[in-house]
Amino acid sequence: MKFIVSTSTLLHHLQTVAGVVVSKPVIPILETFLFDIKGGNLIVSASDLETSMTTSIKVEADEDVSIAVPSKLCMDILRTLPDQPITFSIETDSNSIEIHSGNGRYKLAGQPGADFPKIPEVESESSFSIKSEVLLNAIGKTVFATGNDELRLNLTGIYVELKNDNISFVATDANRLVRYARTDVAPGVETTFILPKKAANLLKSSLSDDDSTVKIDFNSSNAFFGFGDNTLVCRFIDERYPDYNAVIPKENPNTLLINRMEFLNSVKRISIVANKTTHQIRLKIAGSELTLSAEDFDASNEGLEKLSCDYTGEDIEIGFNSKFLMDMLNGMNTEMVKLELSTPNRAGVLLPQENEAGEDVLMLVMPMMLNNY
Amino acid sequence: MPARSIMHMDLDTFFVSVERLLDSRLEGKPILLGGTSDRGVVASCSYEARSFGVHSGMSMKMARQLCPEGIVIRGNSSNYMKYSAMVTDIIKESFPLYEKTSIDEFYVDLSGMDRFFGCLKMASESRKRIIKETGLPISFGLSQNKTVSKVATGEAKPNNQIKVDTGLEKAFLAPLSIKKIPMVGDKTYQLLSNLGVKQIRTLQQMQPEMLEKVLGKNGLLLWKKANGVDTSPVIPYTERKSISTERTFDRDTIDVAKLKGILTAMAENLAFQLRRGNKVCACVTVKVRYSDFNTYTLQAHIPYSSADHVLIPKVLELFDRLYNKRLLVRLIGVRLSSLVTGSYQMDLFSDNEELINLYQAMDKIRNRFGDRSVMRASGIQARSIGRGNPFTGDAAPLLANRRS
Numbered sequence: 008m009k010f011i012v013s014t015s016t017l018l019h020h021l022q023t024v025a026g027v028v029v030s031k032p033v034i035p036i037l038e039t040f041l042f043d044i045k046g047g048n049l050i051v052s053a054s055d056l057e058t059s060m061t062t063s064i065k066v067e068a069d070e071d072v073s074i075a076v077p078s079k080l081c082m083d084i085l086r087t088l089p090d091q092p093i094t095f096s097i098e099t100d101s102n103s104i105e106i107h108s109g110n111g112r113y114k115l116a117g118q119p120g121a122d123f124p125k126i127p128e129v130e131s132e133s134s135f136s137i138k139s140e141v142l143l144n145a146i147g148k149t150v151f152a153t154g155n156d157e158l159r160l161n162l163t164g165i166y167v168e169l170k171n172d173n174i175s176f177v178a179t180d181a182n183r184l185v186r187y188a189r190t191d192v193a194p195g196v197e198t199t200f201i202l203p204k205k206a207a208n209l210l211k212s213s214l215s216d217d218d219s220t221v222k223i224d225f226n227s228s229n230a231f232f233g234f235g236d237n238t239l240v241c242r243f244i245d246e247r248y249p250d251y252n253a254v255i256p257k258e259n260p261n262t263l264l265i266n267r268m269e270f271l272n273s274v275k276r277i278s279i280v281a282n283k284t285t286h287q288i289r290l291k292i293a294g295s296e297l298t299l300s301a302e303d304f305d306a307s308n309e310g311l312e313k314l315s316c317d318y319t320g321e322d323i324e325i326g327f328n329s330k331f332l333m334d335m336l337n338g339m340n341t342e343m344v345k346l347e348l349s350t351p352n353r354a355g356v357l358l359p360q361e362n363e364a365g366e367d368v369l370m371l372v373m374p375m376m377l378n379n380y
Numbered sequence: 381m382p383a384r385s386i387m388h389m390d391l392d393t394f395f396v397s398v399e400r401l402l403d404s405r406l407e408g409k410p411i412l413l414g415g416t417s418d419r420g421v422v423a424s425c426s427y428e429a430r431s432f433g434v435h436s437g438m439s440m441k442m443a444r445q446l447c448p449e450g451i452v453i454r455g456n457s458s459n460y461m462k463y464s465a466m467v468t469d470i471i472k473e474s475f476p477l478y479e480k481t482s483i484d485e486f487y488v489d490l491s492g493m494d495r496f497f498g499c500l501k502m503a504s505e506s507r508k509r510i511i512k513e514t515g516l517p518i519s520f521g522l523s524q525n526k527t528v529s530k531v532a533t534g535e536a537k538p539n540n541q542i543k544v545d546t547g548l549e550k551a552f553l554a555p556l557s558i559k560k561i562p563m564v565g566d567k568t569y570q571l572l573s574n575l576g577v578k579q580i581r582t583l584q585q586m587q588p589e590m591l592e593k594v595l596g597k598n599g600l601l602l603w604k605k606a607n608g609v610d611t612s613p614v615i616p617y618t619e620r621k622s623i624s625t626e627r628t629f630d631r632d633t634i635d636v637a638k639l640k641g642i643l644t645a646m647a648e649n650l651a652f653q654l655r656r657g658n659k660v661c662a663c664v665t666v667k668v669r670y671s672d673f674n675t676y677t678l679q680a681h682i683p684y685s686s687a688d689h690v691l692i693p694k695v696l697e698l699f700d701r702l703y704n705k706r707l708l709v710r711l712i713g714v715r716l717s718s719l720v721t722g723s724y725q726m727d728l729f730s731d732n733e734e735l736i737n738l739y740q741a742m743d744k745i746r747n748r749f750g751d752r753s754v755m756r757a758s759g760i761q762a763r764s765i766g767r768g769n770p771f772t773g774d775a776a777p778l779l780a781n782r783r784s
Contacts, residue, residue: 071706156683163601179728181727181728181729181730182726182727182728183726183728184728220537249729251728254728254729282720282721282722283487284684284720284722285660285684285720285721285722285725286725287722303721304658304721305720305721324725328725350733351735352726352733352735352737352740354728373725373727373728373731374726375653375722375723375724375725375726376686376687376723376724376725376726376736376739376740377723378655378656378740378743380725
């Protein structure tokens with residue numbers, strides 16, 4: 008059987024789902040895309056058993072077929088071809104795929120489509136809708152703070168808390184934490200789940216930044232995200248999320264109000280001379296002056312900058328990982344930010360000076376234990 | 381590259397020499413310095429004792445049998461540190477580029493000085509100055525690289541000097557035993573002896589490829605050293621790559637509670653050393669030697685840390701996994717490596733302010749009143765674990781028998 012499709016359209020769709028494919032998967036067929044043609048629609052699926060994505064494209068096809076196509080080879084060919092219509096000829100008996108371009112042909116060995124793992128079907132218990140840009144923003148603001156430690160699996164995803172009339176996204180790697188809440192989204196159900204980092208990153212790269220709608224169906228173990236021509240299915244992380252509310256300090260008598268970009272740029276410069284492994288920098292606030300400093304004893308580099316700021320509270324000296332500070336300051340949008348502190352051994356809380364409508368952002372970072380004697 | 385001039389200096393029987401300075405009655409007598417119990421090893425011995433067949437690294441029990449009239453001294457490491465610092469000061473004053481490789485050994489790079497004073501003259505003058513000002517005998521070897529100089533120092537001892545002229549390195553090394561090459565330990569010596577290689581001359585004549593087959597990568601390096609080729613530079617300051625502590629028991633033990641207490645004390649002390657040196661570590665190793673001398677180690681990687689409550693449980697966990705033989709234990713040790721300068725990054729869920737404040741308060745007390753002034757009760761039985769600050773830039777005061 009044959010079907011005709013334009014290289015750029017197909018490549019664009021393949022790139023959307025290609026992020027799911029892992030190199031050296033447990034079963035070899037996961038290195039392929041499933042091409043499923045049904046009534047003039049090409050549905051491409053990719054899966055790593057935990058997370059799966061599908062995307063659909065209108066093609067000119069003469070009959071229905073299902074075949075697994077080697078993902079890397081297929082993408083490499085499409086990427087190097089100029090934009091043109093190409094013909095796929097598929098032989099289901101020999102599982103071969105032949106691609107005909109304007110001046111050539113490529114023959115690839117495929118695998119029977121029936122061997123591709125079945126992607127879970129939507130059997131939703133509940134569902135709600137959210138604007139694409141809102142979800143994109145929420146993931147963008149939180150995913151950087153998720154953990155990578157396989158021993159703390161519960162922290163390797165975004166904790167999503169659904170309430171009747173609001174939704175919050177929480178991410179932490181035990182050293183810093185971000186809580187991003189939306190009060191203008193009403194899921195209408197009360198539940199929680201941990202969205203794996205991989206699925207979050209895939210959504211981040213494929214969601215469009217507009218007010219189109221993302222439909223989310225979920226049950227106790229899976230979620231189904233439908234947006235545009237695409238769907239993403241993922242299994243939740245089946246772990247207990249730590250009680251993050253308990254670690255957010257309630258009383259922070261010292262408040263620093265500072266221009267976000269000035270602060271960020273200073274931290275960036277100072278971190279250049281900080282130790283390359285610990286990224287440790289020192290903030291010293293006295294009166295209305297903030298002194299940032301760092302030293303790398305191993306390479307004998309050091310740096311110091313002074314910034315004027317608006318500060319109320321006792322003088323303080325506190326150590327932070329500059330990478331964390333930069334990530335957090337980058338994640339803010341407002342011109343001015345507030346850094347609330349209590350003592351050098353308690354978490355610092357970063358807040359926007361004023362939350363935008365419908366948003367509630369809180370970022371928290373644990374200090375480094377400085378020894379001053 | 382123009383020929384370099386590198387001097388290797390080594391204080392002769394350093395510990396013994398220091399003891400003799402403090403007590404002149406020890407002059408001319410066989411002296412055994414080291415652990416005084418039967419389990420102790422000889423850390424240093426005088427030339428008089430060496431004629432009885434005693435050498436450093438030998439067990440004290442055996443040394444006493446070989447040399448019954450030997451005077452056994454326990455030694456005091458703070459005296460040695462003091463004298464070592466005096467010698468270091470003189471070298472620091474005289475030469476800009478030196479490397480202190482252990483408590484009594486130095487490399488000095490004298491390249492280019494030939495144009496002004498003559499390297500040999502400069503070297504002998506500084507040797508005389510050290511002997512005059514500290515009263516300690518010292519030997520040196522001078523040649524164009526570190527290996528040949530070190531071998532030359534060994535040949536020069538006691539209390540003398542040797543210069544190996546450029547171009548004569550091969551001829552100088554040829555008649556010597558392969559044991560004299562710094563790389564060759566007991567194992568390599570045995571291996572090469574079994575192949576009939578005893579003299580450096582034979583090594584020089586061998587094909588480097590053949591040595592590589594026998595010894596792997598080190599074979600090539602050994603061949604180069606045997607031929608007097610060594611391009612390694614004199615490094616003025618070597619960063620500590622790990623800190624460790626270990627303990628040999630007077631009597632082998634199977635008392636797990638006692639072992640765990642000692643491990644706790646060791647880990648606690650090392651964690652304090654890390655914090656005092658403003659370091660964090662990412663690798664923890666536990667070592668167990670059973671009474672049959674089989675030694676096992678187990679290591680684990682952790683996120684960078686210097687906190688007691690991370691390191692102590694890790695050490696105990698590694699010990700639990702390692703100690704599975706139901707045999708008497710002769711030695712246990714803890715080692716922290718992958719060190720980086722920096723502070724401990726606090727954890728949101730497992731740390732709290734009180735804990736961190738507690739560490740800082742304990743560290744303050746220890747800084748004022750000594751390493752062992754405050755500690756966990758479970759480790760209180762473990763004696764003699766606290767030591768000096770390992771991060772002051774000086775090389776570790778390694779005992780002679782543990783030198784590589």
